[in-house]
Amino acid sequence: MKATVQTAGGPPAGADTFPKLLLMHARERPGRPAIREKDLGIWQEWSWEQMAAQVRALACGLAAMGFGRGDKLAIVGDNRPRLYWAMAAAQTLGGVPVPLYQDAVAEEMAYVLADADIRFAVVEDQEQVDKLLEVKDRCPQLEWIIYEDPRGMRHYRQPCLRAYAQVQSDGRQFEIGQHEFFERAVARTRADDISVMLYTSGTTGKPKGVVLTHEAFIVTARAGVEREGLDDRDEVLAYLPMAWVGDHLFSYAQSYVAGFCVSCPEGASTVMTDMREIGPSYFFAPPRVFENLLTQVMIRMEDAGAFKRRLFHYFMELARRVGTAILDGRPVSTGERLQYALGRVLVYGPLKNVLGFSRIKLAYTAGEAIGPEIFDFFRALGINVKQFYGSTETAATICVQPNGQVRADTVGVPAAGVEVRIADSGEVLVRSKGTFHSYYKRPDDTAEAKDAEGWLHTGDAGYFDDEGHLRIIDRAKDVGKLADGTLFAPKFIENKLKFFPFIKEAVTFGDQREYVAAFINIDLEAVGNWAEKRGLAYSGYTDLAAQDVVYTLVRECIEKVNADLAADSRLSGSQIKRFLVLHKELDADDGELTRTRKVRRRFIAERYATLIEALYSARAQASFESEVRFEDGRSGLLRADLKLREAERFGVHELRKAS
């Protein structure tokens, strides 16, 4: 217990790099498990002491091969203990581990290998060796490829290849002649050394290498460990790509800081089973994983017997009502508490066991917005799922939701040691010891992202709500202002609109205007169904879209969104005043959408300029002529008369009165 208290208070000041932390744990908790891997159906475990010995052998082996200060070591493969050890080994020698996405194709890998000046690569198996050999000609710096799994490698004769075990045994030989080589190397590591280079995904342009220091990750990890009270008895499952900043924080940095054990699943397809066997106490997953879990539960429940199904639905209904309140410590009646306790025995407990959540005390989600119903499902079960917000440039942490103040639509309050400021443009600015050092070999990009005072420009637009929680609303470049200076976040509003099944697409306008106006595309299938149930006849999209009842339907949706916006003092001014339902569906063939179905805002603004002007006039009718391209390639003129309607807007006061 004592050791735990010590950890929560942070390790002694001396342990300011990952190799030093490794030696500290090997000394303080030599027998505690450090890392596990399921191999041949059995969980193989290494204690901190054993892990330190493994890292030592590898570091010495790498040194014997000429790996030294400043050298870059690529790491390619699934989450494997030996690959995590390679990180520590490289860091010990003052080198920089560069984990790569293991599913990247050879082309993408070639770019990063060359960009990062990789000399050494540690890879998992034959598949990765093949990829690296394929691109080796284009990466002149690449000298050595070290492979972990010798299967299928017997016929490879390339001189640049070496087996991981071989490197380790060479390392043990190398060390004999060099007294305390490893200890001296560890002692030489410094907090401001580069600890890792993580490549951004490169959705906007070429991937960039984000350079981070030991200090950045250790400070961030320690803040997380202290905030959540993690200690060496916690358990996590490392199943997300090693190249991703979240995995580096949760499966590497925090484990080294708190001393908890990281378990590596057998493979991507066995994660669910392995999770159940390990029963992690601490779990991270992007929203889609939670979504998949929920879907699986629902599908299995559909297959269950009628009695079980009724039991499940009864108690889930109860959990939705009171589960989150109990989790957050809000008052709940004794009767409902008793029922919830019964539900725990009959439903929640067994369900959590199946999901591998029996021992979970904390789960995080981040990366994108999570659907409120998914979020609430897990919280209602008593699983403390929280959201956080961060990026590669901030060692994954900017804001985190504190216990008891968890909501689906915010990302929480700034983490300890992180300053967050909202720029005049609405962009979220961050300053902390956890922000990145630089983009590798890109001083211009670095200067652009991080200003002279050390503020990192995240590129996200957000604001603090009335309770001091950060809300991320959009990418900063899309956010504008109304003429009176009110914040206008088009995508935020459009997403709220598209949340209704009747609305397929929405485009909002308002930048430098008096008020917000919207184009709406109805969902032909959903609205068509709705119309059929009411016995309405229509001939097609254009006809249906122009019907008055459809306008009323859309207006109701818009008014719900307006009410939602009114509840928020910052966005209250950006309620939608006027709207129209477009006479045709926005189409990628007409250039109105990208191929991935994202709205091309500027193109639409130009093309429908006359309609936009009509929205900002008092007219109730507008006509529009457009050239359309038919599917056979011919084009023709389409003339349409459109109705323009107003939606009710709510003042903050009215809303208070109403509730």
Next chain:
Amino acid sequence: MTATSRNIGSTLLDVRNITLRFGGVKALTDISLAVREHEICSIIGPNGAGKSSMLNVINGVYHPQEGQITYRGVPRRRMKAHEAARQGIARTFQNIALFKGMSVLDNLMTGRNLMMKTSFIQQALRWGAAEREELEHREKVERIIDFLEIQSVRKTPVGRLPYGLQKRVELGRALAAEPSLLLLDEPMAGMNLEEKEDMCRFVLDVNDEFGTTIVLIEHDMGVVMDISDHVVVLDYGKKIGDGAPGEVRNNPEVIAAYLGTSH
């Protein structure tokens, strides 16, 4: 890896002048073939050519009325199938013959049954050497699970697996016996292209990693020509071709049999 990089050795299985009759029907007539160590030998031929009968003769299920089989240089007398298994001959079946209600792991463990030395009573009570023995066998089986990449279905009942995966499990069970000669009866039948490619890869890997000699029956000519060192062609119980894939492909008699010239 090419065929030439492997060292194909001396004759492992020598079948001489075999004739197999069921009453008045001649299933196999005067067939001779030789399988050398480490090679992949394919037996092809139209339906009813006697391919499966040939495999059944090799692993001792059928007893030919005439002819001689020599395995590892020892001429074989009339014997039972489990004796063939004991000599290191394992097989898979055209129609999957697994225990559908048992897990993948348990099915593979049955493949090691012949090698268990402790008695049934000991095994049932997990008494004495039985437990240690089971652990050893389990490790061997886990290596096969790893090899065939079926970890995620280890505990799944075989009956719930898709067909292609069941075929892979059946291969696994045959491998569990650590055979020196592996007989595969249409390992790729009914598979889609991707499953076929996977299966080819596994067959080649088994041959390469474990040095197992493989005799297989297959209809997909692309597969046969790609992976075989040696092809034997049967038609109406008679051998009409024998040699390297290239030679067999150009053999006029084989072409005739496959194109269905009138007989």
